[in-house]
Amino acid sequence: MAGAVRDLGFVGRIGAADGGYVTPPRYDRGGWKPGDGVFNAGAIAAYTTRLADRIERFVDQGKFVVVLGGECSNLLAPAVALKRRGRYGVVYLDGHSDFRTVDNSPYVGAAGGEALALVTGRGQADLTDLEGLRPYVRDSDAVLLGIRADDDYAAEVQGVGIPVWTAARVAADPAGAAHETLNHVGVAEPGALDAREQGGAGEAESGGVDGFWVHLDVDILDAALMPAVDSPDPGGIDHEQLRALLRPLLRAPGCVGIDIGIFDPDLDPDGKYAVELTDTLVAVLS
Numbered sequence: 001m002a003g004a005v006r007d008l009g010f011v012g013r014i015g016a017a018d019g020g021y022v023t024p025p026r027y028d029r030g031g032w033k034p035g036d037g038v039f040n041a042g043a044i045a046a047y048t049t050r051l052a053d054r055i056e057r058f059v060d061q062g063k064f065v066v067v068l069g070g071e072c073s074n075l076l077a078p079a080v081a082l083k084r085r086g087r088y089g090v091v092y093l094d095g096h097s098d099f100r101t102v103d104n105s106p107y108v109g110a111a112g113g114e115a116l117a118l119v120t121g122r123g124q125a126d127l128t129d130l131e132g133l134r135p136y137v138r139d140s141d142a143v144l145l146g147i148r149a150d151d152d153y154a155a156e157v158q159g160v161g162i163p164v165w166t167a168a169r170v171a172a173d174p175a176g177a178a179h180e181t182l183n184h185v186g187v188a189e190p191g192a193l194d195a196r197e198q199g200g201a202g203e204a205e206s207g208g209v210d211g212f213w214v215h216l217d218v219d220i221l222d223a224a225l226m227p228a229v230d231s232p233d234p235g236g237i238d239h240e241q242l243r244a245l246l247r248p249l250l251r252a253p254g255c256v257g258i259d260i261g262i263f264d265p266d267l268d269p270d271g272k273y274a275v276e277l278t279d280t281l282v283a284v285l286s
Contacts, residue, residue: 002069004265004274014285034107051077065257073111079119079136089141089185089212095219099153146220174244187254211254228267246284
């Protein structure tokens with residue numbers, strides 16, 4: 001994905017400096033079998049630490065960070081980087097809840113299917129407790145947006161106190177979804193007084209978060225508009241709705257960065273979907 005988007009001039013179009021490339025490990029299932037936990041966990045953990053070091057350096061410099069490519073376990077790196085610095089929330093934009101664990105499924109496998117569970121401290125310690133920082137994100141500091149109505153784990157996510165917006169709800173009012181999300185994480189929208197400065201409900205709800213990170217899995221888009229993903233599903237949102245959702249989130253004072261993943265150029269032979277995705281990202285990040 002990173003190459004496909006960069007080839008369309010993404011870095012220059014958003015006025016960014018190039019932060020370089022952190023080489024990921026091979027996608028190696030090895031001798032994995034059901035019951036072994038997350039496959040390739042050791043390599044993912046090592047990569048997470050390297051990428052977290054890179055992200056933390058840029059955040060310390062006051063830069064807004066954009067991480068391109070990979071799959072949903074990439075969220076582990078910014079989550080670790082930010083937990084080193086304080087208490088940060090995550091706004092999880094995804095067509096799936098990624099809340100699978102050994103407690104609600106016969107077995108786990110690819111870390112991407114457990115990403116929200118992992119960053120909130122659920123799962124094996126070699127991924128959830130790096131540097132003794134478990135959990136990287138508190139349940140109360142997370143919001144999940146864009147899942148389909150038939151998601152297997154939606155009720156469980158809601159049950160632990162994480163607000164859930166289905167894709168249908170987001171599509172009906174993307175700006176409202178963004179507004180409610182920012183209220184939940186206790187961050188003011190651009191041009192508005194922070195509720196914490198007013199002594200209002202924002203402080204009590206957030207408990208004092210230092211900011212938040214946005215995770216974007218592009219399968220939040222409807223499969224008819226974005227089929228070039230690992231698990232395309234109908235019932236998603238469209239590009240304009242995604243733009244309306246992302247603009248206020250990314251422009252909020254507490255937002256420190258975004259990771260974008262799952263797009264697969266191998267499923268986009270003529271480059272059409274890469275162009276549309278890049279145009280949407282440029283529109284919200286310019």
